[in-house]
Amino acid sequence: MPQRKKSSTDVIRLHNAVFYAYHGVLSDEQTLGGKFEVDVELHVDLSRGAHTDDLQQTVNYERVYDSIKQLVLGKKYFLIEALAETIADGLLKGFKKVEKVVVRVRKPSAPVRGVIDHVEVEIARARK
Secondary structure, three states, rough: OOOOOOOOOEEEEEEEEEEOOOOOOOOHHHOOOEEEEEEEEEEOOHHHHHHHHOHOOOOHHHHHHHHHHHHOOOOOOOOOHHHHHHHHHHHHHHHHOEEEEEEEEEOOOOOOOOOOOOOOEEEEEEEE
C-alpha cells in the first residue's frame, strides 16, 4: 500500500441515536425520564480501512453505538453537559484509533418556559 499523508478530515458520524433516560435537574426528569438524542463525530484516519476493506483497520460503529448506549443509560446526570463529557471521554478511552470526538446531546423535551424544539450541547475533545 502506498504511503499517504494522514488526513485530519476523515470522520465517521453517527446521527441521532435516541435513548430514553433519566437525566435532568428536576425530580420529574429523574423519575419519569425523557428522550435524549446523541450525535457523534469520530475523527480518525480511515485510509487503512479504506484500502484494505478490513473492519479491524477502522472503527466499528456498531461498537461505538453500544458504548454510547451504555454511557447514556448507565448513570443519571443533572446536566446534559456532563453526559456529553462522559460520552466524549468514554469514546476516546474505548477507541484508540479515534484522534478527536465531537459529541452533541439534545434534549427535545427540555423544561423551559417557552416554545423550543430542543436544547443541545456540543463538546469537542481530542486525544492528548
